[in-house]
Amino acid sequence: MRRVHAFHGGVHPPENKAQSLAAPIQPAGIPPQLVLPLAQHIGAPAQPVVRVGQAVRGGELLAEADGFVSVPVHAPTSGTVSAIEERPVPHPSGLPAPCIVIDTDGADAWAPLAPLPEAERADPTKLRERIQGAGIAGMGGAGFPTAVKLSPGPGKTIETLIINGTECEPYITADDTLMRERAGDIVAGTRILADLLAPREILIGIEDNKPEAIAAVRAAADSDMEVVVFPTKYPSGGEKQLIEILLGKQVPSGGIPADIGVVCQNVGTAVAVHEAVALGRPLVSRVTTVTGEAVAHPGNYEVLLGTPMGWLLERAGVDSERARRLVMGGPMMGFSIPEPACPVVKTTNCLLVPTEAELPTPPPAQACIRCGLCAEACPATLLPQQLYWFAQGKEYDKLEGHNLFDCIECGACSYVCPSHIPLVQYYRASKADILARRRESEKADHARERFEARQARMERLAAEREAKRAERKRAAEAKAKAKAEAAASEGAGGTDDAQAAATADPIQAAIERAKARKAALAAGTAGEPADRLATLSANVDTIAKRLAAAREKLDAYDGGEASVAEALKRGVEKTEEKLARAEAELREAREGASEEA
Template sequence: MTRSFDFPGGIFPPERKIISTRQLLREAALPTRVVLPLDQHIGQAAEPCVRVGQAVKTGEPVAIGQGMLTADLHASITGTVTAIEACPIPHPSQGRYLAVVIERDPDAPETWQRMPALDWRSADSDTLTERLTRSGVVGLGGAGFPTQIKARVHERHRIDTLIVNAAECEPYITADDLLLRTYPQEVLDGARLLARLAGAERILVGIEDNKPEAIAALQAALADSSPERDTCPIEIRVVTTRYPSGGEKQLIKRLLDREVPSGGLPADIGVLCHNPGTLRATLQAVRDGQPLVSRIVTLTGEALAHPGNVEARLGTPIHSLLEEAGLKERELGQLLMGGPLMGFPLASTALPIVKTTNCLVAATRTELPPPPVEQPCIRCGACEEVCPASLLPQQLYWFARGREHDKAQLFNLFDCIECGACAYVCPSHIPLVQYYRATKGEIRAHRLEAQRAEHARHRFEFRQARIEREAAEKEARRQARAKAASRVTAHNAEAEPSPRGKPALGPDSKEQLKQLRIAQAAAKASLRKAEKALARAGESGNDDTADLEVQVATAQENLQAIETRLASAKEASST
């Protein structure tokens, strides 16, 4: 029997999963209107590539990812783009974000725009990675990390193990459970695909023992695998149920007895983790050419008459899903997205589901009553005993309250996975995770502000350097003109007048006056010509005017010298 390791802490909250596992997985009704936010993933938001009034097919790109850490977005229904505007979305901030709104004609048939199918066993890695980039696949376990980035992790890390994170430890949520019961072979093939891309030598499926039907389905699919599928050995490892076994670092510890370093990633220790939903979406993108336009959502809670799991199109209004599940509005006390420990409350049922919507809990007031009033910390240490990351939650709480950000980071605040185990056991009912989350947000905001200030400082320094350089170049040109003019003056003092003029005659000669007047007219014409050339260069925006400025200065000095001689000749002739 395979040895099982363990992680520190953890809790045993009521599972309440049986509520949504009595019915088979089904497809939700096709919505007539979807709202697709442009930032349904970690990283930079996508940019719209459609316009209002444009007709789109299901699977057609409506927004293109920008930068490296991003993801494309596709139309989840066939219809017309009716708006590209800021809309409320399901997010802890309860803010409004730019979204593409699509409406369909209920009487019109659905048409798809799919990409060409690929054989993942024979296609090269670059082709497969590009397909994931264009398919908009992200982590469906709740994080929303772009999958194509994980597919390229082998470029910097050596990966020996790919873990299928099927623990699904959060109470109420059964989306992965029903997915594994219904599509076990697709999940395993998706794991084989990504293992090949990452260069992994083996695949481990980590699943808790409270999912016997899913375990049986996986074992049957593994037994039925054809030889061509056995590209990478797969092992199913069943672990005892304890929250939060589904945490990435915690599951790695349980399966491999490896610890992800503080501030590090699983790839640093040769491991890659993927959610079952992500693996199936990856296979569909490659094998079927189908981008990510839907996901499985758990609809549960005692305020629903028909709880279960549905595969729903992205952007579907939450209220339509709840109505299908028989929402009893009078009994609804609280609506959560995610589970009761790591999820967050929703202020409205009009919000759309997004790529990271794995569960909607419609709870009654009795089922999930409002939290008691927060009391002062009694320093009991219970939070420290259950922390799965071996942190000191009590100390982090005091640092968070006192806004001592440096100390909070010194005590590894960012290693907190926000599982909520500490708040669950706190006898003072302190919402510890809210304090940690707020402090992380403040630290990130300060870092961003510091980065912007540093960027502004560099811009100021570059601007000052540019101004000083331009001033030095201008001064060099001025000095060059001055030297050129002085040379002309010296030359005119020693030599005869301009070649157009005749040799200087005696001061009492009328011929000399005539020749000097001719030279004066020629010098004036030469000056006007040089000045016009300089003016034309300035109007055309030509910065290279130094030679023309020297010519103007030279012509001015030449004219001045001739006029001086002419004045002297006139004075001499008058005497």
């Protein structure tokens, strides 16, 4: 038996869980319209991939993940995309956000589902891709993309995988019923997560106020999974608190569980992982508790994501006369929804509709009496009353110095405060203020860099202009000087001759080249008689050939015009003369050569 540790503080608010546990999980049905926010998770909103008017089937991709810390959105049933616009979303601000609206057709036609083949399940990358591709974000309430949590990064080994079935917040029973009815799926999902992370131990943590869930999970669990039961206390279900309960280790301030080798996943997330991998079904529905005294049929509903809360509440039989407000989440950490048209999203674990008597308006806050009850209740061992003073004075440095960012906003301090001071509200506001100031100061730094870069550029450009101007001035001066010099030398006339020489040059050169060639030939005639003889005999041969051709022509020409015949005859005679001259020359040369020899 594992030793269970205790964390500091905590409170025991009335549980109020029995109301919604009377009936099993029931399907809520298909509403006429689904409103799917593009950001149902922490991180970048998904990017729509459908057009208005497009028909979609269940399980089809509506919007794809935008980056690593983001998840896609899928169609929960068949219908037509009727709008992609801003609609109110479940957020404490009540501000609208981009949503894809589907008019359902009631046929619930589904695109074929493709389970991940067994062979690919051994590949962690494929598994993570599938988990992200199925749109799975933490189902416990925060909505952090699950695939990111399952990528602890290089160098970090995961020793322990914790499946969180604590569900410590009053009223909520979604995880409880899920464990009772779908323990097999939870174990199958846990097995997939364990294959992915290869932890040394697998723990399933459940509070002792859920005996039926404990029995069901124990019966379904594999031998290497340990179901750990611990006493009920709020907020045991906080990730850091649960790790301390099960392992006795604290997550360092500002760190994440993976820093101490732990990954924590909600039971709902385990079921979603199982469905995505083994069935190929993306995350399109979730179990939501609908409870509160103003609800006629409290219970757990399997709700399609995007179902308007008002429609779901109508199904559960809400008495709007008695309902004081609509809370998403539990009474401790939940927030009021201003608009019942808001849709159920991936993080909607509970819709609480209390009456005035059940959850009365908090009485006016009194002055802090420094009783210290909040410090005793704080599960993060902070000093709430100290933080309260600093928050009032907006002393942000001191707030950070007192580890405001370790506050998990569980509300235990506000719960115990005898002066009814909404402490957690101060911390939420201060945290957001500090983050906003950080963003602003980053932006200011960025603006300063740009300003300085611009100043530097202006100076550089001015310097360049100045340099160019100086350059031009120098060039102009040099030109003027050259001109003046030219004008001065023209009087001497030296340049004129040179210019004439330059113009006459090509002709002169040609003449000189011809002279040189003749001289060379003459030198050759005198110097090399053998060559001269060869040239002359070739000359004789050529002329003899020419004479033969002319005679032939004369013979061939019979009659016709006399002048032509005369011309031919003269040509023959001239050629004969040429031949005789050439032969005489050759003879002379031969004689000269033999004389020399």
